Amino acid sequence: MKKIGVLTSGGDAPGMNAAIRAVVRKAIYHNIEVYGISRGYQGLIEGDIRKMEIGSVGDIIHRGGTMLRTARCLEFKTEEGQLKGIEQLNKHGIEGLVVIGGDGSYQGAQALTRRGYPCVGVPGTIDNDIPGTDFTIGFDTALNTVIDAIDKIRDTATSHERTYVVEVMGRNCGDIALWAGLAGGAETILCPENEHEIKDLTAKLKRGQERGKKHSIIVVAEGVGSAVDIGREIEEMTKFDTRVTVLGHVQRGGSPTASDRVLASRLGALAVELLMDGKGGRAVGIVANQLVDYDINETLVNNHTIDQKMYKLSEELSI
Structure with a gap:
């Protein structure tokens, strides 16, 4: 390939800039032109595309x-939107695309690959919910923020x-x-993958109080439900003084950790290597500290x- 593109889509994640930097500089090192597409698939449809140079990605690895x-683009889920994107790719002579984002971003990459434009997905999301990789870019930074x-x-x-x-x-x-929750010593962790009963949670809190425990931390994943509602139920059932903190989008921001910067650099470079080999419809990841593509x-x-x-360990340690 002589020309490739790179875009970020969906929710932002710390380390995306490090991945962009790796894609641009890895490609230029191998004499491939790189085009940055602003605002994800929305920018692709609108032709918000510019050529990237080495200096274009200077001083961004730490940001x-x-x-x-980035943006979320419902139009790109339609055939009409995808054809508009392809028209822009043809216009700029872009032969392959690196897509940095989560599962929604991957769906767009899959659609383009089916239409003849090789795409490689790079997992960029704080949620760490992409199958096939132990960690996603941004997870470690968000975790440390929490x-x-x-x-x-x-x-x-x-x-x-x-x-x-x-x-x-x-x-x-x-x-x-x-x-x-495990790293922070939380007394209880509520995850959407497991079922929970408020009565069991409050019983645990009462047992702790009976043995002299004066405070507790309960971590709730947003997929379980509203922490405000859970906090209200706990207070009503226990009469304990209860407060709720919703961390929100502060978890997405901040300078990426060293781990996220290195992971992003490795995965971004691997994505370029796959496109250089003419491979599309692939996703990259890391398993047991080894890079993989699938x-x-x-x-x-x-x-x-x-x-x-x-x-289970978190439950055993929080008795």
């Missing part, structure tokens, strides 16, 4: 968000002898809640699930 910006918040909340929970319910992101995936269709069929052994 959160995405320099290419842990920092939990540590600070515990300080005030201890001071006021309160129960705190902390809601974290992740959509229908409980990885952020599980990992942050059919992108697998990410759209298989369902990611939490590590149940880790969840």
